[in-house]
Structures are given as structure tokens and as C-alpha cells.
Amino acid sequence: MKRIKKFYLAAMILIFVIFVFPFPPIVSSQTKTSKPLILKFSHMTPATGLQPEYLKRAATEVEKATEGRVKIEFYWSNSLVKVKENVRAVQKGIADMAWTSASYHPAEYAIALASQNVLYAPKGDDAYFIVQKYWEIWDEYKPFRDEVEKWRSTAWFFFPYDSYGCYAKKPIKKLEDFKGLRLRVSSEGIGKMVSAVKAHPEFFPASEVYTTLEKGIVDGAICGYEWGKRYSFYEVSKYLNLLNACMIGCGYGIVSFSALNKMSEKDRKVFMEIGRRFSLEYGKAVKNERLTDIQAMKDKGMILIPFSEEERKKWAELPEIKALIPNWLAQEEKAGRGEAAWGMMKIFLEKFELSHLMPQKKDKSFN
Template identity: 30%
Template sequence: MRKRALFVGALLTASILLSACGKSSSTAEPQPNKGEENGYEPVTIRLAYNLPQDHHISIGVENFAKTVTEKSGGKVKIQVYPAGQLLSDKEMNQAILTGGVEMGVNSSTLWASTVPAMGIFDVPYAFPNHETAGKALSGELREKLNKAMEEKGVKVLMYADYGYAQFANNVRPLKSPEDFKGLKIRSIGDIPSEMIKAYGASPVFLGAGEVYTALQRKTIDGATSGTTAMLQRHYDEVAKYLTINNYSYLEFILAVNKNFWDRLPEKTKHLLTETAQQTEQWIRAKAKEEDERTAKELAEKGMEVYVVPESDLPKWKKAAQPAREVYIERAGDLGKELLDIVENIQ
């Protein structure tokens, strides 16, 4: 296992060095047309992601890769490296930008450090329901975000809906923003951290794999994440209270190095785009199902669940205003435009 890990690491390092010199890895370079009957030119594309393999996004991504390979008759081959096997979430974006890997799946929260406008999905209560998110990502918001990403050298192929972020904790039910006061809460990004501070708590940055132990040892009082992750990572064993307030609609981005994308034949681009669109719709529908299923299962496993009434949400949103202001400050005019687009969706 150690030898294999060393080999994969060496392969990635070599790829990044070759890309930095303006060259392409031998696996990534589209080959000349050999006159195949189906018209696809041979190419191997590496795709990395960090989510657990049984997560609905992972299932969708694996099926995307399988479908592309099958429809191309094996000519467009996508090699998938799951669950952080090739790259950590912190390494992912830079590897995609440099061409160290051709494709990768990472959170919009982490992409916001490259394109601040991508933080729109972290703005508290910007997306009141799954349907709003779907409509927003079918129009102008998507176009503007895609353009901003392409200006940085990345082609967005798919927006994969993770679902809503919620709060788990061990101290007390969080029935109002005031209940957060004095707590230490694991955060998932800069904008959510601003909201946590606005509610009177202290944000703590931890990797997803560290949260269980931190809750168990009481080095943190609570954490924010999606209920899908909470169930998979067994939060019910180390946290008593769950608050459902749907404050952030988490997105993961299937991104492609743009230089690599631009060299692909149009037929291959069409296949990748069409399959990604179909996969995106499946993942979006699945996200809503999984949010509902996992919240119910966490309750069945013993967590005390409090669902914030819709009538109380304006109070939660008002208290989170500082986080919204930080987003506008960082994302500028584009950030304001995106918020206007979302708020005007009917």
C-alpha cells in the first residue's frame, strides 16, 4: 500500500512539473485521430475527488466517468481517483489550475479563495430551498460564475449539489442565534465563520476527519456540515443536538483544466458536457432526498432535532448580516449582481 501511495505521489509531482514547463502529461494529451469508427480520439483523463465513495455526489461522479468511457467505446477513458486517494481537498484546486490533474471535484467554498464570487453558496440563507438553487444554476448566475472561473483557467463542467449545511452540538438545543453564544463550532469556510462569529460563537477550522474526535474529546462544542456527512461520519455517537436551519446550500464543482479542455475535439467536449448535464440533474434530485433521509435517520439514532420554523428565519438571517457584508466586500460588484439574481428568483 505504501509503495502504491509513493508511486501515485510521484506520478502527480511529475505531471505538475511537466505542466509548469508548458508541456502535457502523456496520459492527458489527446492523440491524433486514428480513424476509429465511432469518431472519438483516444484520451485518458484523470479525475480526483475527496468525498466518501458512498456519498451521492461520488456515486454520480463515478457513473459520469463510466458513462463517458462506455459511450465513447473506451476511447475517452476517465480514470477516477476517489476519497482523497490522489489529492487532498487543499491540494485539488492548484493541481487542476496547473494541469497536474485534468479533472477534479471540490467544494465551491474552497474555490472561493480563487474566485471570491463562488462564495455565493456560503452566504447565509441566500438559497431558501432546493428549487431556488436549481433555478439559479440554470441561468445567469451559472453563466457569470463560469465566466469568472474560466478567466482563472478553469472550465466548470458540473455543479454537484451536496445539500444544506446544518449545526450539531453537545451543549444545548440551538433554537435562536443567541443560543450560539460562547460555543466553539467547527466551521467549513470563511463566510460561514463570519456567521458563527455574528451569532456569538467561535469558529474552529478542522478537517472533516477530525471532527468526530474533537466532539468526543470536547475540544469543540459543535460543528456545521451537511446531514449526509454527519450520518456517514457518525455524529450521532458524539453529538446530542441537531439544528436544521438550511443556512448554506453546499455545492461541489467538477472542474477541468481549461488548457486541456481547449485542446479536446468538439465531439469529446460534447460527450463530456452532455453527460455532465445529465449527472448534475440526477445529483440535484438526490440531494433533496438525501437531506430528508439523513436528517430522519439521525433523529432515529437518538439526536434531538430542532427544525427552525420558517417564521423565525428572518431573525436568523438578520443576525447573519455581517457574513453577507463580508461576501460583498470580497466579491465586489459581481457578488452584488449574483445576490440580486438569487433574490429575484420566483
């Protein structure tokens, strides 16, 4: 009987302790009391301009939406690694996120170079349209995703690059005006486009364009209008030739699988949603400011030189330009990427209303 009384007494004491002094809650790795996950983002440009502005906005939204559990820390102007090392830096964990593109990383993103074989498109000047279509291709075409994801990363943000102009020391009104000019280009594909009109392509990263123009290393530079305003190309070139050609594509803001795996499922979902949403908002901003950027450079003293649709069509009809797509497909076939490259070119041309440029191929379906 005494044992039973002792048992009940012990039980009552235990119940009293539980209710009066409750155990502390289990703290997960994603609570406010733990250290935030800080993601290192490697970017090649300075922290000024429209693209950095929208990246910083997205980072602020990530921190807010995750209640401080996930933060993005930017390393601008190649201060973490050089731009051409970005893909592998993310793979190795040196960076968690980075700006990348097929132009700067052709070995890593081979089939994405499909876009570099098209001189211009009907909506090539619409950055919002471009980023929309890239997200559609990403969602619909698995080999595109596979090419990025084999490096242990995935797309978080698309940076649209709408059709380019040419900043130069002389006006370019006709194809003949290109002859003999040394022109900065950002990719092999654009290099072939200017070679077709007897210009001499020179590759320099965007961060070096101002210096190459200033020192006369090149006679002109083919690049975007927002870049021209951001980096004050009006200080080192007299003419802004409105080519509206040579570029339809996107760079990628990538994030490593390792970084994503450190987030809770909830934070990972909201993180990815924010990247996509802000990339679309950035595309709208680039589109809306395109004419404003051009006008701003005119106000700084640049002379605007229109390039007619007739001249663009003549350019597109040159044998060297018409050969770009079939030659690239043949090259990819030899490299063992024929089927994936064919499918990438097909969906790219469809999305950008250029299906008539797709060569015919018998006996195989690449849907």
C-alpha cells in the same frame, strides 16, 4: 506503340492492386485502437456516499458514450493532492478534474462567495432547485464563468449544498443556545453567521469533522444531512439541530481545458452534456433523500431538535447578518472586483428569490 502498351499494362496492374488490396483506413486519435484518454479526478472524500455514487455513474456513462475513448479515474480522500490545492493542480496538469468550491478556494473563486453572505433562502432546502439555479447563473453571467476559466478549467458538474443542520452535544432551540459553543464551519461567511449569535467558529475540512467531534475539539459542527449520515456523525454527537440555514450554494466539478482539447469535438460535447445531466440528477437525489437521511440519523439514536422559523427570522434580522452583503460588496470594491461582485450578488439573489436583500447602488448598471 510498345511504350503505350507498357503504360496500359502498368495502369491495369495498379488498378488491380488498389481494388484487391485496399489501403488501410486512416486511424484518428479517438479510435478504439488508440489508448483511451484517462482523466485524473481529485476528490477530498472517501468513495462512499451519494456524491461519489453519482460521480461514478457519470464516469460510467462517459466511458459508454465515448466507446471507451474517455475514462475518469478517481483519486478519493485527497490521495492525489490536498483539497485546497485542487484548483491549481488542475491548472498545472497534476489533475485533470477536481472537486472545488468557493468555501475551500476563496482566493481563486472570489465573487462566487456572494452566496456565503446569505443566511437562508425560501428554497434553500431544495438541492435540485439549487443546482438548476447555479447552471442558470453559469450560462447567463459571464464573470462567473471567467472566474473559473481563468484557471484553465471549466465547470463540468455542480454539487448542490442545501441548508445545513448542526450536530452538537447540546440542543439548540433558540439563538441564545449558541452562546459560547465552538462550532465547526466550512467558510468565513458561515463563521460570521455563528459569530453573530456569540458562538466561536472553527474551520475544519469535511474529512476532519468526525474526529473533531469525537475528540471534543468542537462542541458542534454545521454541515449537511447527507454528510452526517455518510460519515456517521450520530456516533459522536447526541443532537441534530435542524437549523436549515447557513448554506445555499454549490461546489464545482471542474475539468481542464487541456483535457477537453484532447477529445474529439463529438466526445467533448457528449462529455460536457453528461456532467450537467448527472449533476441535475444528483440534485434530485439529494432533495429526495434529505428527510430520509434525517430519519436515518434519528433511527441511530440522535435527538432531533427543530429550529423555528421565528428564530431564523430573528437571526436574519441581527445587525451583523444584515451587514454581511453590503460589507462584502464594499470589500470586493476595494479589491478591484466591485462590478463583477455586484453583478454576481444581484443575479444570485434574483435566482434565489431574495432580491429584497440587494442594496441600492446609484449611477451604475451591472446587468
